[in-house]
Amino acid sequence: MSISLRPLISIGNRIRQTLLAQDCLLCQAPSGERPLCAACERELPSTAPACPRCALAGSSNAECGACIAHAPHYDATCAAFVYAYPVDALIQALKYGGQLALAGLFAHKLHQRIAKPGVDVIVPLPLHPARLAERGFNQAAEIAKALSRLCGIAMDARLGRRVRNTAPQTALPWRERAANMRQAFGCDRDLAGLRVAVVDDVMTTGATLDEFARTLKRSGAARVENWVVARTPRGV
Ligand SMILES: [Zn+2]
Numbered sequence: 726m727s728i729s730l731r732p733l734i735s736i737g738n739r740i741r742q743t744l745l746a747q748d749c750l751l752c753q754a755p756s757g758e759r760p761l762c763a764a765c766e767r768e769l770p771s772t773a774p775a776c777p778r779c780a781l782a783g784s785s786n787a788e789c790g791a792c793i794a795h796a797p798h799y800d801a802t803c804a805a806f807v808y809a810y811p812v813d814a815l816i817q818a819l820k821y822g823g824q825l826a827l828a829g830l831f832a833h834k835l836h837q838r839i840a841k842p843g844v845d846v847i848v849p850l851p852l853h854p855a856r857l858a859e860r861g862f863n864q865a866a867e868i869a870k871a872l873s874r875l876c877g878i879a880m881d882a883r884l885g886r887r888v889r890n891t892a893p894q895t896a897l898p899w900r901e902r903a904a905n906m907r908q909a910f911g912c913d914r915d916l917a918g919l920r921v922a923v924v925d926d927v928m929t930t931g932a933t934l935d936e937f938a939r940t941l942k943r944s945g946a947a948r949v950e951n952w953v954v955a956r957t958p959r960g961v
């Protein structure tokens with residue numbers, strides 16, 4: 726390289742660093758290329774211990790009463806966080822504020838929790854095409870893409886699809902949520918023997934994930950795990 730080019734390259738690097746450097750989304754401390762500073766990242770509310778089936782935080786890692794009384798169609802759930810401040814605000818920032826760097830952070834935290842992923846394919850919870858057009862991206866797909874890279878497991882966003890544009894679950898009382906989701910998904914593939922991980926941002930009652938797991942199992946899936954960023958505490 727000619728000596729005369731070096732100053733230009735170093736100016737280029739400095740501009741790049743300045744453009745990438747940012748402040749922590751929560752406390753505004755410098756956080757380099759990451760959306761949160763190390764201190765804020767450490768304080769995010771963890772779910773441990775929790776029910777292995779539905780990830781509801783509890784006093785032990787035993788299956789919770791609700792899962793024993795009425796087993797869901799999914800086999801396991803891994804949640805990185807409890808859905809509480811500031812995780813709720815961060816998820817909103819990803820979903821509605823377009824802070825896509827948060828998808829990478831969430832994927833990284835989930836990957837740490839999953840430890841040894843025993844699945845064949847990663848699938849983001851499908852968004853209805855009308856909802857996708859409205860938002861411009863599927864936040865679950867952004868997290869799933871990053872997880873696929875971290876785990877070295879293929880992502881297939883077309884494995885399932887949303888066939889009904891259901892009313893937002895948050896607008897409904899808990900007891901109506903399962904009925905609202907019925908027949909919401911479709912899957913035209915033969916998934917015989919496949920172990921599938923379904924990625925989503927928030928798990929509340931689990932009705933949506935349960936219905937999607939039912940659809941995948943009907944198509945032959947051997948095992949369905951949910952990998953979610955945050956799980957609501959009981960009764961929220
Ligand atoms: Zn911070």
Ligand SMILES: [Zn+2]
Nearest residue numbers: 776779789792
């Ligand atoms: Zn449970």
